[in-house]
Amino acid sequence: MSNYTRRDLLKTLGAATVAAATPASALWTNMAHAADAKYQVTPEKGAKLRVLRWKRFVQGDEDLWNANTKKFTEKTGIEVRVDNEGWEDVRPKAAVAANVGSGPDIIVGWFDDPHQYPDKLHDLTPLANYLGAKYGGWYDICKRYGTRDNKWIALPLGIVGNLLVYRESHVKAAGFDGVPKDLDGFLKLCKGMKAKGTPAGLALGHAVGDGNDWVHWLLWAHGGKMVDEKGNVVINSPETVAALDYIRELYPTFVPGTLSWQDPHNNAAFLAGQCSMTNNGISIYYAAKNSTDPKLKEMAADIGHAHFPIGPVGKTTEFMQITQAMLFKYSKFPNAAKEYLRFMWEQEQFNPWLEASIGYVSQPLKAYEKNPVWTVDPKHTPFRDVAQGLMDNGHAYKLGAASAGVMADYILIDMMAEAASGQQTSKAAAERAQKRAERYYKI
């Protein structure tokens, strides 16, 4: 608890007493019921902040983020410099900052970043509890990624939705009314689409976002997992083999070249009409909708978004990118930084920002489901609910260096690609992945 400011501590203890529970469990459970959520820290005098975040996918995000930041500076007199970096470059930068102990006060990073260096981060529990209580609570997935040992070590900012994007008319032509909810139906749909000359295509190259998102879903949908609850690698399992057998049937229905696809490839192929179903954020729809080309405008009207089918495990097993803000202990102005985070996550700032992000990012707090961006266009609505059924890449064990390493080394994508292309049998591909993953979970 030494990292709390005195005030934080008093507030938390106060809330806990009100809830008549032990302080430890009160940290993020009971606090959510506190009716009059209060949180206050006093920024240090003369504080100046540096924030590093990923470069926007859509201009409105950056504009509103900067406008909100400016508002914060005007209100508090705290100068904030916001730097933007390509989204994949933030991870190494954050890791280096953690390692050398200097850098931006706040870094808005990805996935399990905070779990790789939890002891370098400030405890944000009081702030997260306050926000959770005020805004309808955090989604479970946000707790999974944001907390460690019941302490919030990062503040989830949102989820970059990743759903099936498809051409409604092409799905219809293949004999289906929307994307089926089960794996068998999904395979039949892909076969039908291939037969009609309008194939699907999901990335199997080293595509950090699109590739990882769908292969995790497919593995989990079959009940396979990288590790069990105790951290033993169990990827070489009958469930995994079932998933690999499935992908061997699925892959031939894809448009050629998906083994080489990186993140932007499917967008380009879809917009060019070469691929009629893929997995992606809302960006494909927006590119079509905002295009001046009448053909693309027409395509926009034909685009549908659907959640991934549910496999034998009987529940949603989706996987998407989560982004969260970390406050590093080396920061000279932790209270100012906390105040900045609070300010940015409050509805007066968060709602306009979420709206300006036009569906690229989905809310981490349930109250923001009411944001008009989700209903202004019915094609946005599926992205509203992306946080609900998400699983984390550490499943079923703790997040940490091992889960991050396994994903960064593309072990799952490689395994799927090996099986899909027929380079390895399903069994051999699973064995190879097992061997590679064991290395990461050994330490």
Add this chain to the structure above:
Amino acid sequence: MSLSRLLENRNFLGFLFMLPAAALLLVFLTYPLGLGTWLGFTDAKIGRAGVWVGLENYIYLFGDQVARLSLFNTVFYTAVATTVKFALGLWLALLLNKNLPFKSFIRAVILLPYIVPTALSALAFWWIYDTQFSIVSWGLVRLGLIDHYIDFLGDPWLARASVIVANIWRGIPFVAICLLAGLQTISPSYYEAAVLDGATPWQMFRYITLPLLTPIIAVVMTFSILFTFTDFQLIYVLTRGGPLNATHLMATLSFQRAIPGGALGEGAALATAMVPFLLAAILFSYFGLQRRAWQQ
């Protein structure tokens, strides 16, 4: 000895003047190299200092299928690319050494691929090799030579070939221009004498050009091998090591493991493992090729 006397001592002065350069080398060359080598013997992770684990990283990498594949890829990539770059570069240099119209203009143009930042030219190749939009596939389909688009970066061997071609395209100018400089230092009188003796062009090349060019070739090839062996940007932009790790080079895999993957120690070990290969390449081209030049 007083300070003024000391400052008049030539040896001491020489030492003093060398200090800045030595400090620069020490700080920016020796220290990072030493640190990298040391990290390779630890289990350092990002955000956590490592402890000494001896050869564990190397033992693991030796048994790791992806690391072994990357070693094969790197050696294959370097061998094929540098050989072709040398052959084509030499040919180009010989052509440019002839009296051509607009000689200096052409020489400047030849350098273009080398001047364009790799990341940028890699992006161009990214489109050239794209499965859906490849201009090459498009052209061939239009010509009726093939009926479907070529999966340049989706098939392991095709992908290897594709990245090698991109590397060759980029590397030729360096080889050609350096060899051209070497060619120009060869005195024309040798060729005149050879012509009088009735030598064929091949004999002139074999017995005059090649021996006199060898020292330059040694230097150029050393650099060429070093650049190719440690190539990173091209692969990172084009394939990220895919498909199925078929184009992962040791440099790209080292980055993938160390920075996004967080396994600093293992990444460092992988990078350090490149050093013996590089040293061998340097020693080979230096001693193998240069000694012959002295013997002439």
